[in-house]
């Protein structure tokens with residue numbers, strides 16, 4: 001497991017956080033401190049508030065109560081956060097090259113238009129492209145690239161601004177297993193080399209299992225935060241889902257049995273995790 005540093009300010013600190021929409025409280029009394037370089041997976045059934053947690057960190061949703069700081073500074077500051085969305089293929093007609101997409105991540109950091117800054121901008125873009133091994137296709141039109149190639153460029157875009165925190169919203173969805181492994185490894189490499197804290201929303205923990213330091217598991221207003229072993233066990237998930245859930249380790253994968261049914265029959269309305277088919 002990655003050893004988080006204790007000497008520096010947390011990359012993310014949420015204390016006493018509460019978020020609700022009308023009468024629905026997604027979570028309250030939520031305390032989470034994420035160290036630089038730490039990899040935190042956010043799990044839970046559909047509608048449990050995973051994306052809303054990311055949106056709160058992005059400053060798009062305001063807490064009803066509690067406080068957030070990023071990199072030791074109160075509030076959320078867009079410049080210190082990188083964001084990787086779900087994989088959505090770009091249309092073939094999109095008039096952007098991969099390099100242009102990555103450049104948008106650099107421009108978010110307010111580079112000027114002078115000659116020197118143009119040169120620095122190009123260096124930054126090249127570096128980000130190299131970090132995801134995308135030099136071979138970065139100049140091709142985005143719409144002609146595979147889903148995995150596009151997603152690697154989105155990782156580069158999110159990292160181009162040297163963020164303190166990298167927020168990932170199911171970035172492996174609809175990628176094939178080889179590309180899932182590749183994108184997950186890229187994110188892991190970055191947090192180890194640059195101390196970027198990673199908050200990774202996912203329905204499927206297995207592709208990131210080797211990298212996860214801690215899990216935040218949300219179910220219907222309840223949550224548990226701990227190491228993978230502390231959270232991903234039969235007792236803890238049965239308590240969270242309020243029904244019998246079994247967590248089995250099969251080779252190097254986790255198989256969760258019973259959570260899908262619990263989510264379908266509970267208030268959540270949709271299946272929870274697809275690890276049963278893992």
Ligand SMILES: Nc1ncnc2c1ncn2[C@@H]1O[C@H](COP(=O)(O)OP(=O)(O)OP(=O)(O)O)[C@@H](O)[C@H]1O
Nearest residue numbers: 021022024026044045046047048049050051052053
């Ligand atoms: N802006 C909003 N206004 C009202 N309700 C919202 C808003 N954003 C989210 N919600 C509600 O909050 C709940 C949690 O949504 P959220 O998208 O965070 O869940 P999730 O765990 O990410 O789900 P999924 O796995 O389906 O992506 C849902 O019931 C959703 O309808």
